[in-house]
Amino acid sequence: MRDVAIVGVGMTRFGELWETSLRDLFVQAASEALHSARADHLDAVFIGNMSAGQFVGQEHLGPLLVDHLGMAGVAAGRVESACASGGLALRTAFVEVASGMSDLVMAAGVEKMTDSIDVTEVLATASDQELEAYHGITFPGLYAMIARAHMEKHGTTEEDLSWVSVKNHRHGALNPKAQFPAEVTLEDVMRSSMVADPLRLLHCSPVSDGAAAVLLCPLDQAKKYTDRPVRIRASGLATGSMALADRKDIAFLDSVQLSAQRAYKMAGLTPADMHLAEVHDCFAIAEICCIEALGLVACGKGNAAARTGETALGGRIPVNTSGGLKSKGHPVGATGIAQAIELCEQLRGEAGARQVKGARIGLAQNMGGSGASSVVHIFEGI
Amino acid sequence: MPSPRYWREVPSRFRLEAARCHACDKVSFPARRICPACRGTEFEKIKLTREGRVVTSTVLYVAPNEFAMETPYAVAIVETPEGARLMAQLVDCEPADVKPGLSVALEFRLIRQEGHGGILCYGHKAVPAGV
Numbered sequence A: 001m002r003d004v005a006i007v008g009v010g011m012t013r014f015g016e017l018w019e020t021s022l023r024d025l026f027v028q029a030a031s032e033a034l035h036s037a038r039a040d041h042l043d044a045v046f047i048g049n050m051s052a053g054q055f056v057g058q059e060h061l062g063p064l065l066v067d068h069l070g071m072a073g074v075a076a077g078r079v080e081s082a083c084a085s086g087g088l089a090l091r092t093a094f095v096e097v098a099s100g101m102s103d104l105v106m107a108a109g110v111e112k113m114t115d116s117i118d119v120t121e122v123l124a125t126a127s128d129q130e131l132e133a134y135h136g137i138t139f140p141g142l143y144a145m146i147a148r149a150h151m152e153k154h155g156t157t158e159e160d161l162s163w164v165s166v167k168n169h170r171h172g173a174l175n176p177k178a179q180f181p182a183e184v185t186l187e188d189v190m191r192s193s194m195v196a197d198p199l200r201l202l203h204c205s206p207v208s209d210g211a212a213a214v215l216l217c218p219l220d221q222a223k224k225y226t227d228r229p230v231r232i233r234a235s236g237l238a239t240g241s242m243a244l245a246d247r248k249d250i251a252f253l254d255s256v257q258l259s260a261q262r263a264y265k266m267a268g269l270t271p272a273d274m275h276l277a278e279v280h281d282c283f284a285i286a287e288i289c290c291i292e293a294l295g296l297v298a299c300g301k302g303n304a305a306a307r308t309g310e311t312a313l314g315g316r317i318p319v320n321t322s323g324g325l326k327s328k329g330h331p332v333g334a335t336g337i338a339q340a341i342e343l344c345e346q347l348r349g350e351a352g353a354r355q356v357k358g359a360r361i362g363l364a365q366n367m368g369g370s371g372a373s374s375v376v377h378i379f380e381g382i
Numbered sequence B: 001m002p003s004p005r006y007w008r009e010v011p012s013r014f015r016l017e018a019a020r021c022h023a024c025d026k027v028s029f030p031a032r033r034i035c036p037a038c039r040g041t042e043f044e045k046i047k048l049t050r051e052g053r054v055v056t057s058t059v060l061y062v063a064p065n066e067f068a069m070e071t072p073y074a075v076a077i078v079e080t081p082e083g084a085r086l087m088a089q090l091v092d093c094e095p096a097d098v099k100p101g102l103s104v105a106l107e108f109r110l111i112r113q114e115g116h117g118g119i120l121c122y123g124h125k126a127v128p129a130g131v
Helices: A022-036 A061-068 A085-098 A119-124 A139-154 A158-172 A186-191 A219-224 A254-267 A284-293 A302-308 A324-328 A332-347 B003-008 B010-015 B065-070
Strands: A004-011 A044-048 A075-079 A105-112 A194-197 A209-218 A230-239 A276-278 A361-368 A373-381 B017-021 B043-047 B051-060 B073-079 B085-090 B103-114 B119-128
Touching: A004 A022, A004 A085, A004 A219, A004 A332, A022 A061, A022 A105, A022 A209, A044 A061, A044 A085, A044 A332, A061 A075, A061 A105, A075 A085, A085 A105, A085 A209, A085 A230, A085 A332, A085 A361, A085 A373, A105 A332, A119 A139, A139 A194, A139 A284, A139 B051, A139 B073, A158 A186, A158 A284, A158 A302, A158 A324, A209 A219, A209 A332, A230 A254, A230 A332, A254 A284, A254 A361, A254 A373, A276 A332, A284 A302, A284 A361, A332 A361, A332 A373, B003 B010, B003 B119, B010 B017, B010 B119, B051 B085, B065 B103, B073 B103, B085 B103
Parallel strands: A044 A075, A044 A105, A276 A361, B085 B119
Antiparallel strands: A004 A209, A004 A230, A105 A209, A194 B051, A230 A373, A361 A373, B017 B043, B051 B073, B051 B103, B073 B085, B103 B119
């Protein structure tokens, strides 16, 4: 396998982008990525997208989107793993370059959610249709069940959940690409309307439009495109039980742990080697469960991390310096790529007010559904 | 949901049919072709006891369109004495009273109406035991 680097990045602002279509979102992010690497060609494009077919009635995104990029002819296709589609696109591009199959590959993610009137139902198709969605459960509802299990087992409180949102909004307020670049107080979160008990509106990531793209090439060709390549040290992908009811411990995300173990092993690194992490905080409880499963904190101790500042900027292991899905926004297919872009900016020392001092190694974790799939990538600044 | 798909799921939804693996005794609900615990393929068909206890739950205030008129409603994961776990709405009680460990009975109820034809879809809902 060849060593692989990210040599170009581009992303749209995340938010309710009424004036921008699915194809224009992609073209905007992809053009910026090409431009940032001074690249005029591509060997292949992998597009992470959860559900354009349901959100905007458009399938067959590979040819459509490269055509609009002015590159009809390039090998392209869509990959899907629900909200982990972007992470899976990155892994697919990574393998394509590492294997020697292609030299310059784009991993992109795009989702146009605000054109849809049935967002909750579309997202629910990432749960088990026959055993879960049938009974009227939603994604906030599934994560609420995980939250209650975590409360029961580890004594987690509503206030613990709320600190995650406060922290991530504090980070996101420093991110010009964020959908909600504004701080919220603990009281704001705890008084927001109930969505699925114990999860309130401000414990939930928003519905968003957005696109993100990164360019990958072999590390030994990276200098052709950039002075600041970011090496992808490892990629770990794992699955777990689809239905929440089938999991031994509902408060623990097995797939996240497995994907992380695979990535740590491939990189020859441990959780203690990470200087920062972007994790999949689709709901506040998800960040708590993810940092535990990633080994960034001890199992059962994730609940205190945001409150104590351990995972805040300036803390021991800053988590979601971008603002996370909560503040930055969560256009589901684009999220995994946007996480990689935050890592690139941090490891290049270009994150401005969000910069983690001396950050050289970090990870991004992107998951699908209620944690039935998870992708972890480990990055190193060079 | 097209009607053949609905009809196909009747054994588990109407009769709570599950499968016990011959090799490892793991109970799968609904029945599967391959045991998720040991990958065995020989099963004994069993019917789940219509009772259990709440493992975890939530109360939905924002629901899918089809359930919007029912909010707030509780949904729980219920474990039966056979060790099978299933998701079900928990009804005939205050949603706020649903807590882990609550003993419930599983009752055959209308769950939803689907499609333009309004197919009536049945299944099981949980109610507090002894009510």
